[in-house]
Amino acid sequence: MTLSVAGQSVAEKKRRKYYLIPTYIAVIAYVIFLGFPFLWMLSTSFKSPYELLQLHQSFIPKGFYWQNYIDILRKRGLINSAKNSFIIASCTTILTTILAVPAGYAIARLKKIFSGAATAWILVSQVFPVSLVVIPLFMAVKRVGLLDSIWGLVLVYLVASLPFALWMLKGYVAAIPVEMEEAGAIDGASSFEILKNIVFPLLLPGVVATALFTFLNSWNEFFYALVLIQSPEHETLPLLLARFMGSEGQVLLGPLAAGAFVATIPSLVVFGFLQRKLASGILAGAIKG
């Protein structure tokens, strides 16, 4: 009986192995599909202006044309723009998370009337198009003396990010059974201990996802930065990269690809770091829960 079970188990394992092959093929194909534009961008960043004018573009550049990188790093101020973008995106993410976690918890757990009103207010705040709010926002930022300042941009991004962050976190909190908190209370845990030891570990993946979303949105945002930033020293990466594109489809493809590649690195690093937390958060929640 044991043998037969063991035999079945070996056969089952073999069968599973074969089933996994198409799964792996599909995953590899998907990764190539997702990664190809990135690799093409990397390849383009090493091509000379003449090579980029060729009718048939090769994937491997004919040579390594470093001038694109020299141009964007030395002449176009990419390092400074990347620094500004990083400060702005990081500060926005930290502040949004600090404010959205307790607020999201409150909206999800408090009485329905308050929760409904807050949710409706969040929705309403999202329906106005950017073009409608940009001039009043510009005047408000100017009035508080934060025009042409990276802190002004942090403030605007915080206001812009909060509604969606609240919306996301409210959903994550609602998915945590209230019974778990009640069990903690019966065991004598204080409200703070319940939040710290039960809710937060379970909420961590949601917090990480929200933080990632906020960081990437702030990192890529263009229009508010265009309007609120005046000086080159406060310029963000999207503003810098937009300046490689001219009218009527003209584009400085080599420097643009080099700039875009360098610009991608910090967000990849942040994503790589937070993605590990995303997975560990799920496990931590499961064990402690």
Place this chain on the structure above:
Amino acid sequence: MKKTKLFALIASSAVAASLLMAMPAHAASFQMTYLTPAYLPGTVAATERIVADWNKANPTSTVKIVYGDVNNMQDKLTTAFAGNVAPDIFQHEAVSILPFAKQGYLANLSSEMAPLRSSIPKGLWSVGSYAAKLYGVPTMTQTYTIFANVDAFKKAGVAVPTGTGTFSWDDFRTLAKKFTANGNYGVAWGLKSPAAMTMIMGMNFNAEFFRGLTSGSGTRLSINAAELEVPSRIHAMIYDDKSVDPASLTMSGAGPLPGFLAGKYAMIFAASYVASDLDVAAKAAGFNWTALPLLKGNTTVQGANPQTLSVTAQSKHKKEAAAFIRYMMQDANLGQLALGEGLIPSTTGALAAATAQRPGSAGWKQLFDDGASLGLAPFTLVPNYQQWKDTVLQPAMQQYIQGKISISTLKQRELDGWAKIR
């Protein structure tokens, strides 16, 4: 005695103090901001060199460059004006500064730029003006032209047309047909956004589009044979002669360039800025190109929408800002800027300076000679023209070019669209 000494001391101190207070007013230095959409390496280098030279010569009224995005200049300026934080000087395009001039955001430069007037063609000067006042100094502009692969012409034993006013639309059609053979097309034409080009080229056939500009009774759109001549001719070349590569119809203006460099077509129709890319190919691989004379219908006239330099009404240093513009307009400076952009400088002196920097290039010589055919396109002065062009004419013309609608439907859509906007 003591009193006298004390009085003298107080008096001399007061004089010294008042002198000290007065002196900074004369010697105070300030910085002006110059917003420019320059992004091509040649133009950026020229702009930085010019500003550095200015700052060296004018340490009390220096200029700081602020780079803008050419595709978002209007948004940037609109908010800057609304927030009273506009730059002192900015570079933009003539058609787009018109609303700012009407709203009083720009300084009148007529008297400050009077010394330049004789060196700028009348038509270009008018484009930067509103209500007889100059608000944008025209710096450089583009023409729509035909670039030719000289080696392909030589191989086919066809003489390259030269001169001015010598090359008609019919000649172009014949040439395109001649080079259409063995699976190759004679010409590639990036027609992704054909609206502005068809209107500007329509001036070759005296197309007016809008009438009653000065009657006071409102502007009227009128589409007749002259207004439909250019789209009809393009359509005939695409569908009757089959001499235009259909793959190029959905490309942007510079899109067909790689095919042209690969010898796929003998000619491309494009804006003059393409010349700077052709220079890259000529330098790297000896590509032998030239520009053909401007197309002639009844005339060779094309409507111009030049780049302009303006001083904002919010600037506290209008005189100095105007002086900086005059400095930028100096022949060598403007010539270098125009070459960087692949555009045609507006002043006769800068044209000569730019020509001298490209000795022996028949293509550049032709492009610079073509500058004389540029003039005011009256339709650009019509309120709501931009909206009509972008929301009505553009999609209708795209559909006509792609063979989806007839010429009569095109006409009807243009008229109906204007009636709704007006």
